[in-house]
Every structure is written in structure tokens, then in C-alpha cells.
Amino acid sequence: MMGHWIIAPVVLPAIMGAAITLLMRNDLLLQRVFSLGATLLLGAIAAALLWSASTSAPEIYLLGNWPAPFGIVLMLDRLSALMVMLTALLALAVQLYAIGSDWDARGRHFHALFQFQLMGICGAFLTGDAFNLFVFFEVLLIASYGLMIHGGGKDRLRAGVQYVAFNLVGSSLFLFALATIYSVTGTLNIADLAVKVQMLPEGDVALFRVAAVMLMLVFAVKGALVPLQFWLPATYANAPGPVAALFAVMTKIGAYAAIRFGVMVIPPTTPATGTLIADLMMPAAIATLIIGAIGVLGAATLGRLAAFAAIASMGTAFIAISAFTPAATAAALYYMVHSTLAGAALFLIVDLVTQRRAHDRLTEALPPIHRAGVIAGLFMVSAIATAGMPPLSGFVGKLLVMQALRDQAPLIWSVILISSLVIILGFARAGSTVFWKAHAAAPAEAPEHAPQGLAFTAAFGLIAALAALTLFSGPVLTWMEATAAALHDPSAYIAANQLPEVK
Amino acid sequence: MELLVASALGLLTSAGVYLMLRQRTFPVIVGLTLLSYAVNVFIFAAGRLVTNLPPIIDKHAHAYTDPLPQALVLTAIVISFGMTAVIVMMALGAYLEAGHDRVDMTETDAETQGEAK
Numbered sequence: 001m002m003g004h005w006i007i008a009p010v011v012l013p014a015i016m017g018a019a020i021t022l023l024m025r026n027d028l029l030l031q032r033v034f035s036l037g038a039t040l041l042l043g044a045i046a047a048a049l050l051w052s053a054s055t056s057a058p059e060i061y062l063l064g065n066w067p068a069p070f071g072i073v074l075m076l077d078r079l080s081a082l083m084v085m086l087t088a089l090l091a092l093a094v095q096l097y098a099i100g101s102d103w104d105a106r107g108r109h110f111h112a113l114f115q116f117q118l119m120g121i122c123g124a125f126l127t128g129d130a131f132n133l134f135v136f137f138e139v140l141l142i143a144s145y146g147l148m149i150h151g152g153g154k155d156r157l158r159a160g161v162q163y164v165a166f167n168l169v170g171s172s173l174f175l176f177a178l179a180t181i182y183s184v185t186g187t188l189n190i191a192d193l194a195v196k197v198q199m200l201p202e203g204d205v206a207l208f209r210v211a212a213v214m215l216m217l218v219f220a221v222k223g224a225l226v227p228l229q230f231w232l233p234a235t236y237a238n239a240p241g242p243v244a245a246l247f248a249v250m251t252k253i254g255a256y257a258a259i260r261f262g263v264m265v266i267p268p269t270t271p272a273t274g275t276l277i278a279d280l281m282m283p284a285a286i287a288t289l290i291i292g293a294i295g296v297l298g299a300a301t302l303g304r305l306a307a308f309a310a311i312a313s314m315g316t317a318f319i320a321i322s323a324f325t326p327a328a329t330a331a332a333l334y335y336m337v338h339s340t341l342a343g344a345a346l347f348l349i350v351d352l353v354t355q356r357r358a359h360d361r362l363t364e365a366l367p368p369i370h371r372a373g374v375i376a377g378l379f380m381v382s383a384i385a386t387a388g389m390p391p392l393s394g395f396v397g398k399l400l401v402m403q404a405l406r407d408q409a410p411l412i413w414s415v416i417l418i419s420s421l422v423i424i425l426g427f428a429r430a431g432s433t434v435f436w437k438a439h440a441a442a443p444a445e446a447p448e449h450a451p452q453g454l455a456f457t458a459a460f461g462l463i464a465a466l467a468a469l470t471l472f473s474g475p476v477l478t479w480m481e482a483t484a485a486a487l488h489d490p491s492a493y494i495a496a497n498q499l500p501e502v503k
Numbered sequence: 504m505e506l507l508v509a510s511a512l513g514l515l516t517s518a519g520v521y522l523m524l525r526q527r528t529f530p531v532i533v534g535l536t537l538l539s540y541a542v543n544v545f546i547f548a549a550g551r552l553v554t555n556l557p558p559i560i561d562k563h564a565h566a567y568t569d570p571l572p573q574a575l576v577l578t579a580i581v582i583s584f585g586m587t588a589v590i591v592m593m594a595l596g597a598y599l600e601a602g603h604d605r606v607d608m609t610e611t612d613a614e615t616q617g618e619a620k
Contacts (some may be wrong), residue, residue, distance in 0.1 A: 030554055131575055138582045143590050149596070157597035161528060164590045165606070168535045169523065171586070175542040175579055179549035182572065234608060 006061040009122035017115035035111035043088040053081035066491035069189035069498040075128030078483040083125040095295035098242040099452025108149040117143035130275035159238035170221040180211035191497040223254025227289040237303030242350020281322035289315025293419035296426035302360040329484035331400035338393040340384040345462035365437035372451035376435040383427035393469040515541035539583035554603040
């Protein structure tokens with residue numbers, strides 16, 4: 001039993017963010033120490049929550065002690081604990097990188113915004129209330145707007161405006177969906193929704209189907225599903241490197257919410273919606289994977305290459321999610337953890353290259369960069385992980401997805417396999433332009449650059465996490481299967497809410 | 504009253520969507536604001552439209568209106584207000600840096616993209 005600790009991942013970054021803004025805004029060293037300390041503490045709390053969630057039943061936290069479904073609740077179950085743990089791990093690596101590469105010194109309030117961003121992400125994962133999910137989405141978005149334009153510059157600000165405008169439309173759509181759901185079901189508590197949606201009267205079905213599709217559209221915006229992916233390439237390519245790496249978990253929030261609602265609240269067995277969501281999501285996911293792969297091959301800059309690789313990975317994850325079977329959900333969870341770590345590693349390594357080069361365009365070769373050997377090695381490993389080649393976890397993840405979707409083999413297998421090949425080609429092209437052709441282009445001696453040991457530590461740490469995910473893929477997969485089983489049979493989650501009997 | 508609210512909602516939404524598709528940041532922001540007004544009224548209407556009924560306990564009341572959408576609308580108003588302020592600031596920053604306020608990033612921008620940041 002975790003009791004009040006369930007709200008700690010929300011409260012701790014909130015207090016720390018405020019304290020950094022108010023008390024230490026002029027002292028970068030103090031900010032770094034306290035912010036890093038808070039992230040470490042968040043990691044410890046997340047580990048305890050993960051342990052508790054995997055050994056006991058889902059647990060509820062009543063804010064203000066109002067009983068569900070009247071009050072707002074936080075829910076700790078295996079899925080939310082997993083996502084909070086993943087966020088804490090990623091945040092630690094990103095923060096080490098930001099400190100090591102001095103990115104946090106290029107503008108003000110990096111650490112405060114970073115903590116508010118963590119608060120929003122952890123809250124979105126832990127909440128058991130659909131409207132509260134909207135509120136935490138807005139918290140994490142408003143912090144991400146600040147982080148995205150950290151450091152300033154023309155392109156970054158213009159890409160930032162597009163990003164904010166796109167997400168404001170998404171938020172409006174979310175509110176339309178929530179209001180429609182409330183007017184039909186009279187509740188916004190997720191567990192209560194899961195119960196009430198199953199016994200919706202005939203007359204409300206049409207309205208609910210509209211709301212369900214709008215809700216999934218919002219999650220598709222967050223998860224960068226085609227045709228709602230347009231915000232992602234410009235945003236990720238123009239955001240500061242460590243921020244883009246942190247954003248690797250932001251697309252996963254869309255996937256998380258799609259799993260939470262698509263599997264728990266409106267599974268394909270629901271009389272009101274049937275297979276509507278799956279029928280819409282599967283073609284979109286396949287298109288996402290194809291467009292991501294083509295984007296990787298055709299990207300003009302390294303930043304856009306990494307951004308399109310992120311889109312492709314969301315395509316694979318959503319293909320697995322939209323099957324809505326326990327095996328596919330387990331595969332999707334494994335692949336989501338992998339692609340978060342791999343995507344973040346790729347963005348950090350791309351930033352290492354960009355910092356040492358005059359520009360990150362792939363159209364011309366530039367002289368070799370400082371420490372080209374180490375960086376090239378890192379780039380190759382992260383490219384292998386992202387493309388899904390053996391021996392790293394991307395291969396295991398794609399294998400699991402393909403195995404779970406055996407019955408739709410001809411189409412899905414060929415899309416996944418061919419897109420992987422295209423992605424490998426794209427990475428090979430980029431790597432040879434940046435690292436190999438560099439020797440042909442003028443001065444043999446690389447210009448000096450600060451060593452940035454901490455930045456390299458962060459990149460190596462993420463690669464090590466990927467290696468661990470590969471080595472322990474057996475136990476991890478067993479754990480994911482239990483999580484997927486709990487999602488497909490949410491009776492324990494609903495029971496934890498202690499809902500009043502329906503008369 | 505239903506007709507009035509519904510048509511106002513439709514008008515606000517369509518005007519918002521039209522403005523949102525313009526090429527300059529100012530109409531886009533106005534469009535987003537109109538859309539957020541529309542969504543606020545929509546949430547309010549989700550609790551059913553009734554007249555002269557109190558949302559909170561009242562000794563003399565014979566019936567009540569649903570108080571939850573009213574609380575949700577308050578939250579939504581505050582959030583959309585804050586978000587609008589943020590996008591106005593960012594649009595101003597982008598306008599001052601770039602010298603124009605076009606929303607789309609054109610080919611000439613793409614050529615300067617990827618410079619060391």
C-alpha cells in the first residue's frame with residue numbers, strides 16, 4: 001500500500017519547480033543540484049510505486065477524500081507505475097545531458113520548466129479521471145511550450161507557434177469530446193465510464209460514438225498518428241536536443257491514453273462502439289509507419305531524420321495497440337518502453353553531432369567533428385536500436401508485434417519489414433554523410449570542442465538501458481503480459497474505485 | 504433557447520475554424536480564441552439547458568441544475584486564457600525575430616534550417 005506516496009510524483013516536481021523559480025532563479029548551480037536531486041527522488045518514488053503496483057492490486061488515491069466518482073481520483077496500477085518509472089529514468093538522462101552540454105544555461109528557467117513538465121507527465125499517467133487527464137495534458141503542454149523555445153531563435157519560435165496552435169486545437173477537441181461523454185454518461189471517472197459505457201441506452205449510442213472518435217483523434221494528435229502528425233517534425237527538429245529527447249515520452253502519452261481508453265473503457269466488445277476505433281486506428285497506424293520510414297529516407301537534416309524515426313516508431317506502437325488483444329497490448333507496451341529510450345538516445349546523439357558541426361543538413365559533407373569515433377559508434381548503436389535490427393531491443397519489440405499480429409501477416413508483416421529496411425537505408429545514408437564522407441572534405445584535424453563528459457554519460461546510459469531491456473526481455477515481457485491482462489480485464493481497477501451500486 | 508445556443512455554437516465554431524486556416528498568426532489566434540469560446544458554451548450545455556435553477560443546495564429550490572459542467576467550464580476558461588496568452592507571446596517573439604507573421608514555414612526557411620543552434 002503506497003497511500004499518500006501516489007500523489008508524490010505530481011507534488012514533488014510542482015514544489016521543486018516553484019521553489020526553483022522563486023528562490024534560485026539567479027543561481028544555475030543551485031538549480032542544477034536541486035533539480036537533479038528532485039529527479040533522483042522522483043526515480044526512487046517511481047521505483048517504489050512500480051514495486052507496489054506489481055505486487056498488489058490497483059490502488060486509489062482520493063483527492064480531498066471525496067469518494068469516486070464524485071471526487072477526482074489518482075489511480076496507481078501497473079501501467080501507470082510503468083509509465084511514471086519510464087518518465088523518471090528518461091528525465092534523469094535528459095537532465096544529465098542538459099547540464100553536461102550547458103543547454104540549461106542558454107536561456108532562463110530551464111530547470112523550473114523541466115520540473116513542471118515532469119509534473120504534467122506524471123499526473124497524466126496517474127490520474128483516474130478523464131477531465132483531470134485534460135488538465136494534466138495542459139500542464140505538460142504549457143511547460144513544453146516554454147522548453148521548446150528554450151534558447152530562442154527565429155526558426156525555433158516559428159516552429160513553436162505552429163506547435164502551440166496545433167495543440168490548442170487538440171485541446172479544444174478534447175473538451176468537445178469530454179463534454180459529449182459527460183452529457184451521455186454523466187461521469188468522467190475512468191473506471192465509472194468503463195462500467196457505464198457497457199450499458200449505454202440505445203438512443204445515446206450515436207452521440208457516444210462521435211465522442212469516442214473525437215477522443216481518439218486527440219490521442220492521435222498527441223501520438224503523431226497520420227494524418228495528425230504534421231506538428232511533430234518541425235517541433236522536434238527545432239527544439240533543443242535534450243528537450244526533443246524528453247518529448248520522446250510525450251508521444252507515448254498519446255499511446256498510453258489510447259491504451260487506457262481503447263482497451264479499458266471502450267474495448268472492441270463494447271456494444272456502443274464495436275470495432276469502430278480499431279477499424280479507424282489500424283490503417284492510420286500503417287500509414288504512420290510508412291510515412292515515418294519515407295521521412296527517414298528523405299530527411300534533409302539530422303533533426304528531421306530523428307523526428308521521422310519517432311513518427312515511424314509511433315506507427316509500429318499504434319499497429320500493436322489497434323489490434324486490442326492481450327498479446328498485442330503486451331508487445332505494444334514493450335515496444336513503447338524501447339522506442340522511448342531509443343528515440344531519446346537518438347535525439348541526444350544527433351544533438352552531440354549538431355553541436356560540433358556548422359549545421360545539421362545532410363545534403364553536403366562537412367569536415368570531421370571532434371571525437372567523431374565515439375559519436376559515430378553511438379549513432380550506429382542508436383540507429384540499430386531505432387531501426388529494429390538485432391541484437392538490440394528494437395528487434396525484440398518488432399518481433400513481438402509481428403508475432404502478436406500473425407493473423408494479419410501478409411499486410412502488416414510486409415509493412416513492418418519493408419519500412420524497417422527503408423529506415424536502415426535512411427540511417428546508413430545519414431551516417432555515411434556525417435561520419436565517413438567527412439574525411440574527404442578538407443581539414444583532417446577536427447576542431448576542439450569541450451569534452452562534455454556528463455553529456456556522453458547520459459547518451460551511454462540510455463544505450464545501457466536499451467541493452468538491459470534486451471537482456472531481460474524475458475522477465476520484462478512476462479511483466480508486460482500481466483499488465484496487458486489486467487488492462488483487458490479491468491475488474492480490479494474498477495473495484496479499487498469502490499463505486500456506488502447502480503440502482 | 505436550445506436553437507439559440509446551438510446556432511451560436513455552430514457560428515462560433517465555423518468562424519473559429521475559418522480564421523484558424525488563415526496564413527497570418529493574428530487571425531489564427533483569434534480563430535483559436537473563438538473556438539475556445541465555443542467549447543466553453545458547449546461544456547456548459549453538456550449539463551442540459553435549464554433556466555432559473557440553482558447549482559448548489561438551496562432551501563427553497565425545487566430542482567437543481569448540474570453543477571459539474573459549471574466547474575469544468577471555469578477550469579477550461581482559465582486554461583484557454585493562459586494558453587492564449589502564451590501563444591500571443593510566442594507569436595510576437597516569432598514576428599519580431601522573423602520580420603513577418605506568416606504561420607507556414609516556407610522553402611526559403613527550410614534552406615536556413617539546421618544552422619548550428
